[in-house]
Amino acid sequence: MRTWLAAALLCHVAAEQVQVHIVCHTHDDVGWLKTVDEYYTGQNNSIQHAYVHMILDTVVRALAADKSRTFTYVEQAFFVRWWRQQDERTKALVKDLVKDGRLEFTNGGWCMHDEAAPHYVDMIDQTTLGHKFLMDEFGVAPRTGWQLDPFGHSATQASLLSAEVGFQGLFFGRIDYQDLELRQQQRSAEFVWRASKSLGATSQVFTGLTGEYQGNYGPPGGFDWDVRNSDETIQDDPALEDYNVKSRVEDFVQAALTEANMTRGKNIMMTMGSDFQYEDAASWYFNLDRLIQHVNADGRVKVFYSTPSRYVDAKRLETKVMWPLKEDDFFPYADGPHKFWTGYFTSRPALKRYIRDSSAFFQVSKQVGALAQLTGNAKLGPGVEKLAEAMGVAQHHDAVSGTAKQHVTFDYAKRLSRGRNSAMTEVAGVLQSMMEVKAQQDFTVCELRNISSCAATESVGRSSKRTCFALWNGLAREREELVELPVSSAQVEVVQAGNQEAVPVQLARSLPSVTNYGRPAGGASLTLLAQLTLPALGFGGFCLQETGSALPIPAIENVTGGVEVLENDYLSLQFQGGMLSKIEDKVNKISTQAEQNWFWYEGSVGNNESSQQSGAYIFRPNRSQALPVFTGLPFMQITRGPLADEVVQTVGSWVMQRMRLGKKAKHVEITYTVGQTPLEMLAVSPRTAVDYHRRVLVFQNFCSLLELRTNTSSQVDHPLTVFLNQSFEEGLDISEAQKAFAAVQEAFPVVGRQGLSRSRRSLKGWKNLDPGQSRTPLAWPFISLLALTMMQLGEVRCALCILTMFTTYIRPCEALKLLKRDVVRSTDLGVSWALNVNTSEEAQQSKVGLQDEAMLLDNKMLDYLGVLAQGLPFTTLFEMQYPQLHRTWHATLAHLGLPMETADLYQLRHSGASWDRLKKVRSLLEIKLRGRWSSDASLKRYESHAKVAQLYEKLPDSIKKRADSSPQLLKEMIIAFTSRHTPTC
Incomplete structure (x- = not known):
């Protein structure tokens, strides 16, 4: 095998024709702005347009259409998803493409891992997971590394995860801007990296920059032919306008020669592709085919489809070239002055810790599985594989780095949690089969021991007398450790599960745990320290049990x-x-x-x-x-x-x-x-703190979905303004907006009162539109007059909406989310129709956290609502947003000659309840259940039966006269309208 010649000397490029290797690729983040599944399925494209399933579909078709074409793919987390969905014919085609070297897997791990935050064992595991799949399915092992996007590069990557895994080359895009400038000047954009001082030349690897050696991994400027971009295509038909072969060839040749002058030898690589590109691979290959044809006809440089491994082979044949030598790492990475990418070393520390803990459990799972096979006990199965895949995703350079959006970070944690639970079920079964003392219940893991909380151990001395546990030692030597067990009683001891011998213990006081909103309730006040000895690569079984005497608590x-x-x-x-x-x-x-x-x-x-x-x-x-x-x-x-x-x-x-x-x-x-x-911590009550925490999460998820930045306090005002306007359009009450504003201000205290000027103006505007009256009740005749007027003005949807809110006591935001299918027949219940509110299918919850609430449309005056609703041609029941309903409401009041402050949309909910109580249609308990009021105090307003009548009497006589006849006229109008045709507005 040839070795790479390395030297610190410069040499001139031989006067030979430049050989341009076109490497078609896509860089597919395994989660970042969207989750890994959203990227694969093309969902949530309002955040970022990306559809990996279509990338792989169209690339395979394009490769099959022309045997000269090649493509390079990296992330097995996506490829495995796609592979599992293919039929045997497609799989056979792909196997042929791989066998012929036209579809090449480089890197080959489950993801393109970060190089700073992960443990090297996790980097090895995720690489192994991807390589095992490739070997099992295709019988191939990647020959090159492809770390295009991580934010700096480690010596571990160069030695252990490149040379030591058999890679013959390593390529990446990002290095320090000053280092990059120097390498461009000294023709050192490609070099030999000898990162390990102990292993020396035996672990060195040929290394090159990508993206024209400009600090990226995309195509030359002007040659990005992805369907979402607008770079000039190649028009080579002389019979058509805009023929541009000469200019396009000249631009490309100059780009190639410029790149060649930054490295050594006659071969250069051009990366043609970037983030989530080739969703329509035909667009790329159409232009590349013509580019190759016309540039080769020009003759100054030679261009052809290639792959990273073919490129490395070509570089190895250039035996007379002396390569620069690199012996340290590429940290820290900076892409400009004051732009050192070191923040991610500590970003999202909770996720980093969770990944590290999950890694430890994953190592234990593999060791337990190996021991189980040796001893003939139960084998581990798909549960551990699920954890392996979750860990593989978590090593991505936007996952463990802590640089993904909030909902994506939640997804990473959710995958780890599900993987741990699945693996734990299998590991627990194996351990139980190997325990000397058989457990009466399934093993569980105390996930919250770090905050002194473990229900199994805390129950001893309180609700149980004994609980047994197992501890696994993953080291290849015997180990003696002080183990912490949260306890609620001092009358406890720890014994070995087999011989029941007591082990040394000591009580200690637990440190209080904290959250962003103060110290949480729960958690044991005492911690039992036990001195336990564990065998090498094995486990020990122990029992925590109640005793008759209490341990002393150290002074x-x-x-x-x-x-x-x-x-x-x-x-x-x-x-x-x-x-x-x-x-x-x-x-x-x-x-x-x-x-x-x-x-x-x-x-x-x-x-x-x-x-x-x-x-x-x-x-x-x-x-x-x-x-x-x-x-x-x-x-x-x-x-x-x-x-x-x-x-x-x-x-x-x-x-x-x-x-x-x-x-x-x-x-x-x-x-x-x-x-x-x-x-x-004393600024808000514990109950309010919990409510604020929930509201801030809602706000942050909203910002994440719309890519609104809240990284610093100065950036909060604009997203909050957008959030408030969206809440208004959804029909939320102004009180909800005021609470959201207060919660965000509490979460970002450095903003100050003057820092949210636009948000504060938005609240003021909302208050001017909805003055926030005391929700005084409106009489049914007046409601009928409003609905009748809306019908006469052609606003059938709005009329139907306010009638629905009146009879069901629902809020505007709940009414506007209703779908046609939420109006259902319910003859078995003695009425014709019922309404489903806050359906779980739509992931909706009411203000009090309830779902799937059924409302009987049992008001005889409104028994036509169900038929009318079913006849509407809309998907949603009313097919409008709150601003339209709000405008129609005010226009109706104005049409009747009444001022805007006469009535408010939010009075409808309370008006229905007050009218039902006045007419004795329902008891107070029935009203409470129908209105979903959580406390009896909320019902006091309905005990004064005369209030609704008194307020009605305050209306102008002309309005009362029209209102008195409105209920019957409204009913006749709607029945006649329904019998004639399906309503449209």
């Missing part, structure tokens, strides 16, 4: 000053003034002075020098110096016990850090919590 020592020491046989930690001041390795007699504090960075919102803001991708603080969280000394407490000693430091009452040193430990455990300051 807390409040430290006010002086020097305190935590130590065991291996380590010594010295504290002075509440701060860590010295660390000593007692075995090797090495001591280090330490300085401890807590700091934070203030993110930049841009300045005159650069508009770049700090965000999920880019970390840009306002200043280089970190700011201290607290300028005083922390409050420190020490507890000492038989198994461990620990220090808890409280900083300003809202930052807590615990350092625990086990008696046998060679390391220190550090745990911290950071929560809102005390006054912030």
Whole structure:
């Protein structure tokens, strides 16, 4: 096998014809602005147009049409979805394309993984998952790496996941802008990467940049022929206008020569494709076929379809070329001044932690499965495979990086949760079959132990006397660990499941957990520390059980000053003034002075020098110096016990850090919590905080769907303004808007009152349209007059809508979401028609969180509603939005000579209930159930039967006279209208 010659010397390109390798490809993110399934199925295209299923369909057809064409594909998460849906004929065609090298898989992993945030084991696993599929189905292994889009590149990728997996080349697009400029000048855009100092030349790999060596992975400028772009196509028919072969050939030749002058040798690669391109592959290949024909006829350069592996083979034949040598990594990545992509190192830390925990469980699952096969116990099945696929998706460079949209992040977490649950069912079955003591119930995993919550262990001493558990040791050596078990009683002990021997234990106080809205309820106040020994690559079974005597809780020592020491046989930690001041390795007699504090960075919102803001991708603080969280000394407490000693430091009452040193430990455990300051937590009640949290999630999901940015406080005003206008159009009450505004202001406190000027004006405009009256009831004759007037004005839909709201007590936003199918026959219930409100099929919920609420249309005055509704030609029942209903309502009042403030649409709900109570149509309990009022206090307004009549008497005499005759006239008009024809408006 030839080796790559590497040198730090420059050399000139030989005066030979440039060979241009056209590499057709698509870069398909496994989730980013949309979820992985939305990208595959083409759903949610209002966010981003992308349809991977069609990409693969049309590419296969285009390759089959011309044997000279080639295509490169990467992400197996998508390809496997597509493959599972194909018939045998298509599969046979694809196998032939792969065998002929015309469809080439490069990278070959489940995704194009990130290179900074994942653990290297997860990178290996996701690569293995994709490679195994390719080997099983096609008998091929990828020969090249293709890391186009990750935000920086690691030495691990170059050595372990390129050279060591058999890749002969590695290609990517993004490197630091200054490094890129230097490589362009020195013809170093392709080089040999020798990243491992220990493995040396044995792990080096030929590496090249993509995208004309311009820091991307797309085609040359002007040659992007995707159907969504407008670059000039090749028009080579002289009989037609706009013949442009000469200019197109000249542009391409110059692009090729420019690229050739940035590297060495006569071969160059042109990446023809980009994000989610080739949805209509015929458009691309139509132009590429003609480009190749006419450029080759020109003769200055030679162009042909190729693949990354063919390109590497051609470069390897250029044996006289001396390649530059790279020996470190490509971190941090910056694409301009003040644009260092280091923010994603810590973005979405909860997701990063969940992925890492899921990885640990995945490794355990594989080990348990291997042991089960060796011992003849039950085998693991598709559950672990589901977790493997979820983990593969999670390593994508917009997943574990924390740079995906919120609903996509939820999807990543949901997939991991489902995968863990599926794998856990299988792993639990295997472990139960291997336990010496058979469990009475299925095993479960305590997912919330990190916040001191585990129902199984907390129940001991409270509702149960014993619970057994298993711990798996994934290391290839025996392991002794301090294990934390949340408990609710001090009268407990831990014994080995087999011989029932007690193990050493110690009680400790649990640290309080925090959320964005304060400290949550629940969680055990005590934690039991158990010193457990586990065999190598095996598990131990133990039982937590109730005892007759209570364990002592170690005393807390409040430290006010002086020097305190935590130590065991291996380590010594010295504290002075509440701060860590010295660390000593007692075995090797090495001591280090330490300085401890807590700091934070203030993110930049841009300045005159650069508009770049700090965000999920880019970390840009306002200043280089970190700011201290607290300028005083922390409050420190020490507890000492038989198994461990620990220090808890409280900083300003809202930052807590615990350092625990086990008696046998060679390391220190550090745990911290950071929560809102005390006054912030007291700003809203716990109940309001929960409501605010729900409303902020609704707002953030809305912003995510419409790609409205809320990365910084200064960006909140515009999305909130759009959100409020959308809420108004949906017919929500202004009180809902005011609560949403308050919730968003609470979630972004630095915005301040002046920071939401447009949102505040929107609320004011809403209030002017809907003055927010006290929901006084309107009499049925007046409602009939309004509906009759609307009918006379040709607004049948609006008339039907207000009658429906009156008789069913539903809100405008609920009425406008109704579908025709929600009006159903219900003769078995003694009435002709019923109405389904907030149907679960449409994922709707009422204000009080209910779904699938049935309303009988049992008002005899309105028994024609069902027939009329069924006759409407619309999909939705009323086929309009709130602004139209609102305008018609005001126009009707104006037509009657009444001012706008006479009546409000939201009075209809309360008017129906008041009228029913006045006429004794329903009891208070029936009204409460029909109106879905959660408390009896809401019904007090309906106990005053005379109020509706009194308000009716306040109307002008001319209006009352017309209103008195309106119910009968309205009924006659609608019946006559229904009998003549289907209503249209």
